[in-house]
Amino acid sequence: MDPKRKSRHVRITSINSSVVRNINRSIILDAIRxxxxxxxxxxxxxxxxxxxxxxxxxxxxxxxxxxxxxxDRNKKIGRNPINLRVKKGIHIVGAISIDPRSTIVAVVDIDGTVKASVTLRTEANAPEAFIIRCLEELTALWKKFPSHYFNGIGITVPGIVDSLHSTVVFAPRLGWEHVDIGRIVLGHDPSIDAVAVENDARACAVAELVFGTQSINPANYIFLSVGAGIGAGIVVDNRLLSGHSHAAGEFGHMIIVENGEQCSCGNLGCWEMYASDRATVRRYRALKNIQPGVKANLCLADVVAAAGRGEPEAVEAVKRAAYYLGLGISNIIRAFDPEFIVIGGRITQCWDILAPGISETLSTCGFLGTRTSAVIVPTSLADNPPLLGAAALSIRKIFTDYKFAL
Amino acid sequence: MDPKRKSRHVRITSINSSVVRNINRSIILDAIRxxxxxxxxxxxxxxxxxxxxxxxxxxxxxxxxxxxxxxDRNKKIGRNPINLRVKKGIHIVGAISIDPRSTIVAVVDIDGTVKASVTLRTEANAPEAFIIRCLEELTALWKKFPSHYFNGIGITVPGIVDSLHSTVVFAPRLGWEHVDIGRIVLGHDPSIDAVAVENDARACAVAELVFGTQSINPANYIFLSVGAGIGAGIVVDNRLLSGHSHAAGEFGHMIIVENGEQCSCGNLGCWEMYASDRATVRRYRALKNIQPGVKANLCLADVVAAAGRGEPEAVEAVKRAAYYLGLGISNIIRAFDPEFIVIGGRITQCWDILAPGISETLSTCGFLGTRTSAVIVPTSLADNPPLLGAAALSIRKIFTDYKFAL
DNA sequence: AATTAGTTTGTTTTGCAAACCAACAAACTG
DNA sequence: CAGTTTGTTGGTTTGCAAAACAAACTAATT
Known part of the structure; x- marks a missing residue:
C-alpha cells in the first residue's frame, strides 16, 4: 500500500480535503466489500x-x-460493466488469539481465509516473553508469503483491554494486569506499526460484521460469548462500544439473583454463576451425582456430547443453562434493544436444545407484551471465533479508516 | 437564519464540499457554545x-x-481578542413536555431560559385534539416574541418513541399507541418543519449535555429517570442510543429479582417493582402500617417531605429505594460502563439519604474489586427536566447539524 | 439507434499557507 | 515624560491546491 498515505486512526477535530478523500475512499472500498x-x-x-x-x-x-x-460479460443491454472485487491473496494480516490454555497464531487473508496457523501452549506467567514468542512464530508463518502485503496484527485477550492504547488492563484468567502489548510488540520489532488488541468477545463482534454470513445489519447487534465466563461485544451504529474504563459488556458479573451464589468477584448472584460453562458442568455433575474429585477434568465438551446422545441429565443441564441465559439476555435486550444477539461458545453446539429454552424464557419476559424482541442466532463464524476476531481487527482497519456516523 | 441553507439531518452517504462546510460549521458553533x-x-x-x-x-x-x-478588553499582552458568544434573545424553540397528569407548553431561549410557559391538564384520551391544543397554546406564546427566530418544536412523551419518524410507538401511561405526532403537527400547520419527538428520559440526557452545569464528558453517560417508572437516556460517544425498536434504556422492566414480585408487564421481579416512586410509597405505607384505602393519594412528595423532617419510616423507605436503585445501577454499569450516571426524579430531593445508600450497594457490587465505577450524581437541570429536554431536542439541532464520530 | 459504462475537461467549493494589517503592552529613547 | 520601537497576539487578505461535481465525451454492447 502506498506508504505516503498518512497514518490513519488519528484524532480528527475537523474536516479538510484529505479527510474527505479518506472517508470517501473508505466508503467506496466498503461498498465494494x-x-x-x-x-x-x-x-x-x-x-x-x-x-x-x-x-x-x-x-x-x-x-x-x-x-x-x-x-465478465453478461447479456444486458448497453456496455458491459467492469466488475470490481476485493483482491484476495495479496493482503494478509497476523492474528493471535490468546486463551488461558492455548494460543493460536495465524496468517489470515482479508476475506477471512486462514492461510497458515500454529497452536502454542499459553505461558501466561511471563506475558512479555510469551508475546515475543508469538511474534516470532508469526514472523515464521509470514515468511511463507513473501509476495503478500502485511497489514498489521490483531490480538485477542480474554479480559479488559484498552484497545486505544493496546494494553491489557486486567485479565484475571491469565493473571495479567497492565500488560502493554503495544509496547512489547514495538519493542520487539519497531517496523510493526499496526497492532490492534481487543477483548475476545468484542473482536468476535467485529468478525461477525466483517466475515459473518448472516447479513447482519450493523445498527444494533450484540455478540454474546459464553464460555468459562460470559462477555459480550456490543455494536451500535456500526461502532463497537467500549465504555469509559473499557469494561462495557462485562455481563458475566451482572447480578441476576438477589443474594444468590457467591462469585469469585465478591458479589452474590452473578450471571456467570448460573449460565457459564462452569455452571453447566457443575449442574451436570450434580444431576449425575458425581462426587467432587471424581472425573475432575469433566468439561463442557463432555456435557455437549452427552446431550447430543440424548442423555437426560445432560439435556437437563443444558436446558437449565438456557433458562438462565434467557434471563440475562432479557436484561440485555432491555438495556440495548438490539436487533440481533449472536451467541458464541461451545454450548451453541447443542443449539436445538438451547434455542427453545432461551426463547421460552424470553417469551415469559416479553416486554410489555407487544414489543418485538431481538433475534437470537448462533455464531456463523467457523471453528475459532476469537482467532477470526483477531484477524478482523486488522482487516477492518483496512476497509474502514474512519468511523463516522450519519 | 439563511433559508437557502439546505435541510439538515438528511441521510449522508458520502462527503462533498457542502457537507464539509456544514460539519465544520457545526464544530465551530459547538466549540463556541x-x-x-x-x-x-x-x-x-x-x-x-x-x-x-x-x-x-x-x-x-x-x-x-x-x-x-x-x-472586552483584558490586560494581556498583544491585541485584545474579539470574544464570541452564543447570541441570546434571538433564537427560540418551542417545548412541550407531556406527562400523564399535566403538560407544559413553553418557549425557551437557546441558552435554556424558559421565556414563557403554560401548564395544561393532559387529555390523553384524544391525542390528536390534545396535541393541536398544545400547538395553539404554543403559537399564542410564540406571538409574544415577534422579533425572534422560531427554530422548531421539541416534544417529550413518557413512553417508547420513534424519534426518526416523530411517532409515539407505545406510551402505556398515556394509553397511546402509534400516535404520529409529526403528521399531526404538520397537518395542523404545514409551516412547522422541525419537530423532534423523544422519550422523556432520553430528552433529559440531551438536556444534561446541552444545558447541564456539571461539565459532563459526553463520551459515556446515562440519565436515569426515576418516577412512576424507571427509564433512561443513554449517551455513548456523543450519540443517543435508541435501539432497534426504540426501546433501549427501558430499564424499568429489567429483572432484578428472580421470581420476584408480579409486575403489570407480566414479568416477575422487574426493577420498577422495587425502585420506582410507587414502590417507595408502597414501602412507606407498609412501614407506617397505613391500611389500603386510607390516605389513598399519598405520593412520593409526602415521603420526601417526611424524610426531610427525619421521620424514621420515611428515611427507611428511601434507604430501601437506594438499595434497589444501587442493585439495578450496578447492572447498568456492567452493561455500559458509563463515566457518569445522572439521576433525575423527585426522589433526588433527598440526595443526602439516597446517595450513601446507592454508593454502599455499589461498593458491595464492586466489579472485580479493582475497577473504578461510574460517578453517580443528581441532575443539575432546573425544576422540570423533561421540559428542558424537549427544548434541548430542538436546540441541539441548531448546534449540531451532523452527528459524526472521530 | 439506443443504452449503459466509464473518462475527460473545465468549474466550483472548500480549506490552507503565508503574508499582511491591527491592536495592544512593555521597553526603550531623546 | 511624550514619543518610538519592539514583541506579541488577533484577525484578514491573497493566491493556491485538493477535492468533488457537471457536462460533454468516448467505449462497448444489444
Missing part, C-alpha cells in the same frame, strides 16, 4: 458520489492492490 | 481549522445571528 462484484457506475448510484470521483478513487484502490477488475 | 467566550484564534487552535477558515465560518454564524461579537 459488501456488494462485490460491483461496477463503478453502481457505486456512484449507491454512494451518490460523482462518477468521475468514483473512478478516481477506484484507481487508487487498484494501485494499492486492494481491489481488482474483473470483466 | 462550550467554551464561550472564545476568540477566533482560540477556535482555530482548538479545531485545527485554519484561521481564515474560522473567520469565514464565523462570519456566516454572525450573519445568521447565532453568535455575537463582544469586545
Amino acid at each position: 459488501v456488494h462485490q462484484p460491483i461496477s463503478r457506475s453502481k457505486i456512484s448510484l449507491l454512494t451518490r458520489l460523482n462518477k468521475s470521483t468514483v473512478s478516481s478513487i477506484v484507481d487508487t484502490l487498484i494501485a494499492d492492490e486492494l481491489i481488482a477488475e474483473d470483466i | 462550550v467554551h464561550q467566550p472564545i476568540s477566533r484564534s482560540k477556535i482555530s487552535l482548538l479545531t485545527r481549522l485554519n484561521k481564515s477558515t474560522v473567520s469565514s465560518i464565523v462570519d456566516t454564524l454572525i450573519a445568521d445571528e447565532l453568535i455575537a461579537e463582544d469586545i
Whole structure:
C-alpha cells in the first residue's frame, strides 16, 4: 500500500480535503466489500458520489492492490460493466488469539481465509516473553508469503483491554494486569506499526460484521460469548462500544439473583454463576451425582456430547443453562434493544436444545407484551471465533479508516 | 437564519464540499457554545481549522445571528481578542413536555431560559385534539416574541418513541399507541418543519449535555429517570442510543429479582417493582402500617417531605429505594460502563439519604474489586427536566447539524 | 439507434499557507 | 515624560491546491 498515505486512526477535530478523500475512499472500498462484484457506475448510484470521483478513487484502490477488475460479460443491454472485487491473496494480516490454555497464531487473508496457523501452549506467567514468542512464530508463518502485503496484527485477550492504547488492563484468567502489548510488540520489532488488541468477545463482534454470513445489519447487534465466563461485544451504529474504563459488556458479573451464589468477584448472584460453562458442568455433575474429585477434568465438551446422545441429565443441564441465559439476555435486550444477539461458545453446539429454552424464557419476559424482541442466532463464524476476531481487527482497519456516523 | 441553507439531518452517504462546510460549521458553533467566550484564534487552535477558515465560518454564524461579537478588553499582552458568544434573545424553540397528569407548553431561549410557559391538564384520551391544543397554546406564546427566530418544536412523551419518524410507538401511561405526532403537527400547520419527538428520559440526557452545569464528558453517560417508572437516556460517544425498536434504556422492566414480585408487564421481579416512586410509597405505607384505602393519594412528595423532617419510616423507605436503585445501577454499569450516571426524579430531593445508600450497594457490587465505577450524581437541570429536554431536542439541532464520530 | 459504462475537461467549493494589517503592552529613547 | 520601537497576539487578505461535481465525451454492447 502506498506508504505516503498518512497514518490513519488519528484524532480528527475537523474536516479538510484529505479527510474527505479518506472517508470517501473508505466508503467506496466498503461498498465494494459488501456488494462485490460491483461496477463503478453502481457505486456512484449507491454512494451518490460523482462518477468521475468514483473512478478516481477506484484507481487508487487498484494501485494499492486492494481491489481488482474483473470483466465478465453478461447479456444486458448497453456496455458491459467492469466488475470490481476485493483482491484476495495479496493482503494478509497476523492474528493471535490468546486463551488461558492455548494460543493460536495465524496468517489470515482479508476475506477471512486462514492461510497458515500454529497452536502454542499459553505461558501466561511471563506475558512479555510469551508475546515475543508469538511474534516470532508469526514472523515464521509470514515468511511463507513473501509476495503478500502485511497489514498489521490483531490480538485477542480474554479480559479488559484498552484497545486505544493496546494494553491489557486486567485479565484475571491469565493473571495479567497492565500488560502493554503495544509496547512489547514495538519493542520487539519497531517496523510493526499496526497492532490492534481487543477483548475476545468484542473482536468476535467485529468478525461477525466483517466475515459473518448472516447479513447482519450493523445498527444494533450484540455478540454474546459464553464460555468459562460470559462477555459480550456490543455494536451500535456500526461502532463497537467500549465504555469509559473499557469494561462495557462485562455481563458475566451482572447480578441476576438477589443474594444468590457467591462469585469469585465478591458479589452474590452473578450471571456467570448460573449460565457459564462452569455452571453447566457443575449442574451436570450434580444431576449425575458425581462426587467432587471424581472425573475432575469433566468439561463442557463432555456435557455437549452427552446431550447430543440424548442423555437426560445432560439435556437437563443444558436446558437449565438456557433458562438462565434467557434471563440475562432479557436484561440485555432491555438495556440495548438490539436487533440481533449472536451467541458464541461451545454450548451453541447443542443449539436445538438451547434455542427453545432461551426463547421460552424470553417469551415469559416479553416486554410489555407487544414489543418485538431481538433475534437470537448462533455464531456463523467457523471453528475459532476469537482467532477470526483477531484477524478482523486488522482487516477492518483496512476497509474502514474512519468511523463516522450519519 | 439563511433559508437557502439546505435541510439538515438528511441521510449522508458520502462527503462533498457542502457537507464539509456544514460539519465544520457545526464544530465551530459547538466549540463556541462550550467554551464561550472564545476568540477566533482560540477556535482555530482548538479545531485545527485554519484561521481564515474560522473567520469565514464565523462570519456566516454572525450573519445568521447565532453568535455575537463582544469586545472586552483584558490586560494581556498583544491585541485584545474579539470574544464570541452564543447570541441570546434571538433564537427560540418551542417545548412541550407531556406527562400523564399535566403538560407544559413553553418557549425557551437557546441558552435554556424558559421565556414563557403554560401548564395544561393532559387529555390523553384524544391525542390528536390534545396535541393541536398544545400547538395553539404554543403559537399564542410564540406571538409574544415577534422579533425572534422560531427554530422548531421539541416534544417529550413518557413512553417508547420513534424519534426518526416523530411517532409515539407505545406510551402505556398515556394509553397511546402509534400516535404520529409529526403528521399531526404538520397537518395542523404545514409551516412547522422541525419537530423532534423523544422519550422523556432520553430528552433529559440531551438536556444534561446541552444545558447541564456539571461539565459532563459526553463520551459515556446515562440519565436515569426515576418516577412512576424507571427509564433512561443513554449517551455513548456523543450519540443517543435508541435501539432497534426504540426501546433501549427501558430499564424499568429489567429483572432484578428472580421470581420476584408480579409486575403489570407480566414479568416477575422487574426493577420498577422495587425502585420506582410507587414502590417507595408502597414501602412507606407498609412501614407506617397505613391500611389500603386510607390516605389513598399519598405520593412520593409526602415521603420526601417526611424524610426531610427525619421521620424514621420515611428515611427507611428511601434507604430501601437506594438499595434497589444501587442493585439495578450496578447492572447498568456492567452493561455500559458509563463515566457518569445522572439521576433525575423527585426522589433526588433527598440526595443526602439516597446517595450513601446507592454508593454502599455499589461498593458491595464492586466489579472485580479493582475497577473504578461510574460517578453517580443528581441532575443539575432546573425544576422540570423533561421540559428542558424537549427544548434541548430542538436546540441541539441548531448546534449540531451532523452527528459524526472521530 | 439506443443504452449503459466509464473518462475527460473545465468549474466550483472548500480549506490552507503565508503574508499582511491591527491592536495592544512593555521597553526603550531623546 | 511624550514619543518610538519592539514583541506579541488577533484577525484578514491573497493566491493556491485538493477535492468533488457537471457536462460533454468516448467505449462497448444489444
